[in-house]
Structures are given as C-alpha cells and as structure tokens.
Amino acid sequence: MPVVLPTDCAVWLLVAAAVAFALHVRRHEHLAAPWQRVARSASGMSALTVLAAFVLVGLLDSLHFRPQLEGRDRTGEAVYAVEVRSVLDQLVLPLKTRSERTYSAPLATHAYSKETAELPGGGMARDYPRLRYGGAHLADPHERDRDVALTVARGLLLAAAIMALGTWIGAAVVGRRHGASTAAAWRAIRRGETAFPWRAILLTKAALLAVALPAALLAANYHVLGTDKVGQDVLYLALKSIRTGLVIGTVTTLVMLPFAVLLGITAGYFKGWIDDLIQYLYTTINSIPAVLLIAAAVLMMQVYVDKHPELFPTTAQRADFRLLMLCAILGVTTWTGLARLLRGEALKLRELEYIQAAHAFGVRHARVITRHILPNVMHIVLITLVMDFSGLVLAEAVLSYVGVGVDPSMISFGTMINAARLEMAREPMVWWSLAAAFAFMFVLVLAANLFADAVRDAFDPRVRVGAAPALRAGGAG
C-alpha cells in the first residue's frame, strides 16, 4: 500500500519542476547557452555525476509504502504492516534487518566487546562472540581476509566490465554524432579533447563504481562500515541520511523561493512605501541571529507537536512533519539574502528602456514583472539556490547537535554524528560511524560546492567580463 509523506510530495514536486524547467530551457537557445557552459566544465560535470548518484538514492528513498503482511483479515482484505518502508529499504532489506546486538567493526566477524558465553562442554568463558550475520557464511573466521579480497576483486572486475561496455557505447555514440569512427572518438575522449568533458565524467563514474560495487558485494555477507550501538548497519544509516540531507537542501529552497522572489522583486519594482515596508521586514528578520531564530521556532514547533499527538499516529509521520517544518523554518529565515539581491536587481532593471517602453504601451505591472523582470533575475535565483544547498546540508548537522534539528528518530548525518561523537572516548575506539558520516557528507557537500561553482561561473555575468581570466585560471575559484 503506497504511503505519501508530505516531504515525498515536496520532493517529487521539485523533481517535476526541475524536469519542466529543463524542457523549457531546452526549447530556448538563449536559456540553454549558460547551461552549455556548465556542461563544458569538467569539475562541474564530475560533481554532477556524483550528485546524480546521491539524488538517485534520495529519490528511491522518497517512495514509501507499507508492506503487505502474510494472510488476510476476517473480511478477506489484505493486511498491511504499520511500519513505513521506502523502495530503498526494500532494495537493501538485508542491511536493514540483519542487525547485530551492538557495536562491531567494519568487516568484522566477531563482536566488538567480550561477552560471557556457555561452553559446549559446560562452564563459562569470556570471549568475543561471532556476529550473527557479519561473516557468518565463513566456517573459519581466519578465511575472512581472503574472502574479502576475493569479493573486492570480483567487484572491481565487474566495475571494469561495466565501465568498458559503457565507454565503448559512449564512444560509439560520440563518434556517430560527429561522423567519426568509434576508435577516433575513443582517442579524443582519452586525450580529453571532446567539448563535453567525457573523460572526466567517465573517470568519476569509474571511481563511483569501483567503490560502490565491491561495497555492494561485500554488504551481502559483512557489515561493510560496521554496526552502531544498537547493532544497526552503519552503511544503511549513511544511505538513509542522504535523503534527509537532500530534502533539507532542496525543500528549504522551495519554501524560500516564493518569499524571496515575490517580495524582493515587488520591493525593487514598486519602490516607495512598499519598498520601505518589505525592507523593514527583511532587515528585522535578518537582525535576529539565524541559529537563535531557528532554535526558537523549532522549540515552539516541538511544543505544538507534543500538544497534538493525535495528528501524528506513527513515528514516521511525526518525524516527517518535523522535517518538513524544519525546512519551512529554514526557508522563512533564509529568504532575506536572496530578496535583497533581487530588490537591487529589480531597482536597476526598472529604469531600463525596454521596461519604460512596456510601460508606455500600457502593459500591466503584473505582466511587466513576469515577462520582463523575472526572466532577467533568474540567473541570480539559480546561483543562490545551488550555492545555498551545501550550506543547508552542513547546517542540518549543527542544528541536530544543538537539539533543534530533525526528529531524533529520523536518520540523518546530524543524528549519526551526535550518536557517534561520544563513542570516540571508548577503548578501543569506535570510529566507524563518525568516519562513515564524514565520508558521505564530505563527498556530497564537495560535489555540491564544485557544481555550484560551475553554475556560478557560467551564469554570473560579472565573472565573464573583467576579472574573468584570473578567476578562470584559478580553476575552481
């Protein structure tokens, strides 16, 4: 039985908007031109490849349903579980269900701490017990290293095979499009001579596959990144965190956009008392330190949630509501920056000749704004959106630490770090949860930052003139 959580709605709405926007851009050459510049940036496209992998995981995790249980009730209707699962959960079901009793190190066959066990011949002994699932297929735990090496080799071979096939198809397509042979296209790709950075993208894909495939094969029999305090697989936690991070980074902008665009353009376009009022509004909100305003709003939201338990029958629904509200709160507190930029731009644009001409023809204000002002400020909106994304993903972790982030029952990078930071003091140290959160978050945020830079370089008119040569030479700068 499908279940649609509010954040799922928001996520798929965003996907629909992105697809519609992409189609619209495709049909207009002047809109497509800056995107073609993005497409020529090697770092930008590599980052996009990585981001696409994350987005895929996030989207799979945004299709929720309640699994059907065995048997039927008295009226013959199918029975559904109370627990809400996502398609991702279903795909990696072994990771979700095969939990150990407590901590275990990555790829371990034995638990992290000694336990007292009864010996077969009577009597007790304290030893590291075998894990229930980690390496359980091995008769002799000493074979683990060999088994792991073999599995990794198999994964790498598989990755190489897929890459070879993919590259061959890619080269054939590129060759066909440019009227060259496949071999010539392959040479051009290998030397990085194609306009579209095929080489960078293929290398990124190869790196992704070389990590993902061996990990996937290993995950069948081991806990690749270990288990946490309650025995949950850390790889599963990290995969689930991706959706939370992506939702915070994107849905927040969905909330922020209407405020920023509407109020910013209105203020700049109409000037006068409207401008004063809107300026007053955003200066006031801007004067309250963001973390404190968010904290205050989230505290008040918690009171509301506690007061109305009847609205949230399941934990998943409560956690989802809190996530959505967190996005809304972040959106309401962060629209001021973009609004100020848009106001300034609208002030400049309204004095230009073509706007004056539109006025002279008697075009109504609403039409001038939508036809003439809005398209000319879209680059600012776009740059701000992609630049804000990484900051929001990072902010989630800090807010969860402060205690005003997502619901404690929701898996996110913030809750992972929060749970893991106290484990560093253990002896021997439990480092894997923290390392996993670090690695996933770092790759996600780095990719987002690099992609944002590529977008900004392509869209910002200031970068193309004036300081352009120096900045370009600076690579990512």
Added chain:
Amino acid sequence: MLAYIVRRCLYAVPILIGVNLITFALFFVVNTPEDMARMQLGAKRVTPDAIEKWKAERGYDRPLLWNGARAGAARLTDTIFFEKSVRLFAFDFGNADDGRSIGHEIRTRMWPSLALAIPSFLVGLAVYVSCALVLAFFRATYLDFWGVVLCVAMMSVSALFYIIGGQFLVSKLWGLVPISGYQPGPDAVKFLVLPVLIALVAGFGAEVRLFRTFFLEEMGKDYVRTARAKGLAETAVLFGHVLKNGAIPILTGVVAAIPKLFLGSLVAESFFGIPGLGSYTIDAIQAQDFAVVRSMVFLGSVLTILGYLLADLSYTLVDPRVRFE
C-alpha cells in the same frame, strides 16, 4: 557625522520593536503559556493546579496584552507582553526557569565567551587575509589552483568534524591540552588554544576563498594596471594598493561581526565546556528554558543591529567616496 549616527540609531528603534514583536508572537501567541507549562512539567498526568503554580511562579498568569481586571496604566503594564517583552528594552531579562537572574548570568558568562571569541577573531583575520594575499599574489599558478582546491575541500567539512577530530588528535592522542573545561585567569590559555585553533581551521576555506576573490577583483581594475605601468614592484602594488582597497569589503564584514563576539559560539563552547553565553544558550535550548532563549534572541538582535550600524560607520570612515547621506 553626529547627525548621521543619531539618524542611524533612530532607524534601529523600529527594527528592535519588530524583533520584539516577532519573539513575542513566536513565544506566546503560537503556543500559550499553558502548553509551555505542560511541556515543562511532563505532557501527561499534570494537574491544573500544578500548571497554575508554574505559571504564577514565572509571571505567566497574566493576560497577554490587556488586563481588564486592573485600573489605569496597570491595564497595559500588568500583562505578559509588558512584563516579558517590553522590559527587554531596558535589558531587564528577568529570571530563568531555575530562578537565577538571566542578566547576572549574561554578565558573568560574557567573559569566557569573549576570551574565546576575540583571539579566534583576531588570529583568524590575520591568517585569512595573509593567505588570501598569497593566493592572489601567485594567481593563475599551481599554488593558487591547489590553494583554492584545498579551500573548497576544507569548506565541505562540517565544523563538527573539525572539533571532534581536533579534540581526538590534540587532546586524546597527543595529550597536549585538556579535552574540555575552563579556568579563569592565566590558566585559561591552555583551555583556549585548541578551540581557537579549530575555529581558525573551520573558517579557513570559506574565508580565504572569499577574501581572495575580493583581492582578485581589485587586481583587475585600471588603477592597478596604472600602478604597474609606472613601474611599481608587484609587492608594492599588492600591499600599497590592492590590500588597502580590497580590505574595504573585508573590513565592513568584520566590523559587523564584532558585537556578535559577545554571543560566543554555540557549538564550540558546548564541546569544549567553556561556560560562556553560547553554551548557556545551548543548555537553555536543550532544557527548553524559554525565558533564556527569548532573552538571547533579543540580545543577539541588539548586537547584530549594532554591528550593522558600526559597519556603515566604518564604511564611511575608510572609503572617502562614500558620503553621509
């Protein structure tokens, strides 16, 4: 000049009133004091008497805006709005939920916050500006390229990891400084070295990259070309012209941040156990002490507004092209 300052100060008044109204609406209109009491005392199995007592102890038993039961001015003053919100203007913060005076707490906790914030701020500024200048000097070379790559990589790491990693490496593994804690006086140094260092590293990526673009923007301008054309050495151009002009946007950003140093850092202070205003706020958030959070929101806003005021003033002081209007 004086007239300008006075006008800017007057302009801050409606904004402060706005902040006050927003916090009032957030804390008392969205949820009633009843809800707060219920949450503090535990959601279920709480008697109405207990709620009334909780409210009376904290002065939340008054009406919100208009007290019809009183006469004269007391109709307006004997309300939650006047007692809890208007009094903030006089920096009268009242008491926290544990009964301690918030004003007194702020006055004592301000010093550890400043002891951490001021060194972080000064050292950070010096290091960031010099590194950005080096990158700008060696622009379009491998040093610049890898410097920017390092900056982007460093800004992709959450501040939490810098703190956890720093504590692990420096305190636990090398045992150079205590992991956390604080002592006033000269002993404070050994507790503050690590937090200052980590603040420096955590801000490095974003700040150096930003400052570098300021300098590069300046370097593309005509007067720099003129300076080079008349035969000035590259270092003279850099320090005599680019640094001075590139420092204007840096300075205004920096000046705006000065008053907020009082507030301290939420995360760093609580990780390192420094009894400053940041950890005070975090404790209050975690204990859901609304009186303290409300006071800190107001105080933070006052300091931010002060920062904007100082930034505008400094702008007019360092840049003769800007006139008082």
